[in-house]
Amino acid sequence: MRIIQISDTHLSPGKAHFADNWAPLARWIAEQCPALVIHTGDVTVDGAGVEEDMRYSAELMRGLGVRFCAVPGNHDVGDAGHNHQRVSDERLQRWRTHFGPDRWIEDVEDYRLIGFDAMLLGSGEPEEALQADWLDAVMKDANGRRTAWFLHRPLFLDGPDEGDTGYWSVKPEPRSRLLDLVKRRSVALVASGHLHKAHDFRHDGTRYIWAPSSAFLVGPAMKAPPMPGEDRLGAVVYDLEAGTIKAKIIQVPGLSLHWLDDVAEEVYPRDPDKRAVASLGLRNR
Ligand SMILES: [Fe+2]
Numbered sequence: 001m002r003i004i005q006i007s008d009t010h011l012s013p014g015k016a017h018f019a020d021n022w023a024p025l026a027r028w029i030a031e032q033c034p035a036l037v038i039h040t041g042d043v044t045v046d047g048a049g050v051e052e053d054m055r056y057s058a059e060l061m062r063g064l065g066v067r068f069c070a071v072p073g074n075h076d077v078g079d080a081g082h083n084h085q086r087v088s089d090e091r092l093q094r095w096r097t098h099f100g101p102d103r104w105i106e107d108v109e110d111y112r113l114i115g116f117d118a119m120l121l122g123s124g125e126p127e128e129a130l131q132a133d134w135l136d137a138v139m140k141d142a143n144g145r146r147t148a149w150f151l152h153r154p155l156f157l158d159g160p161d162e163g164d165t166g167y168w169s170v171k172p173e174p175r176s177r178l179l180d181l182v183k184r185r186s187v188a189l190v191a192s193g194h195l196h197k198a199h200d201f202r203h204d205g206t207r208y209i210w211a212p213s214s215a216f217l218v219g220p221a222m223k224a225p226p227m228p229g230e231d232r233l234g235a236v237v238y239d240l241e242a243g244t245i246k247a248k249i250i251q252v253p254g255l256s257l258h259w260l261d262d263v264a265e266e267v268y269p270r271d272p273d274k275r276a277v278a279s280l281g282l283r284n285r
């Protein structure tokens, strides 16, 4: 069974800076004939602020003609502790309206695929505790299936014992709880997005895949801390058969190379007035 992971498509009808990469991505997905597409978040440019981004992007996802599951990214539902776009019930509800649940399981072949909402981690929202209980339960009742996790933000950049990397990886406290579960339950794969980098490595018997974005790369102007991984666009192909999961990061033909650094002020303005203009009149359409 073939599954495709895509990530960080950053789609929007109002900000079409990366829109040219959707058609080649969709074409390539169709050629792969996957049974399922998994989107690991940042589907939208700014779904957390502009509902039209959600509606438009969900329509494009449905247009693939392949069943899909998605987990939200920070640009879709906001983030824990963010200064102007905090993850909230209202934003989560909006996600669910357009994309379905923000946590889900799919039992395929000998695997249980588990998607969950990394934006809740460390948020203190009531949903965070509910999700933690749910994750424990779906891991416990996997009935001997191996498990694979899909979430937006990676658990760590360089190593599991690193400190708080801020925006870039899961905070140390929720990270250590999740890594404990990874170890206790021998999670086979942890697949994430968010970093706009391609990386495939093993740690403690678990395979970690950072799915590249299909939209843009992040250059020095964004001041990311040093981290491994390659600056390339693409997607990931998984083939599940006879108790094994084969994974390969793919260079999708026809994707144009965009750098966020070149357009950051237009796409994600730091000025609150410009942000307000971007969402004006689009919020409830
Ligand atoms: Fe992203």
Ligand SMILES: [Fe+2]
Pocket (backbone or CB within 6 Å): 041, 042, 073, 074, 075, 152, 194, 195
């Ligand atoms: Fe992100």
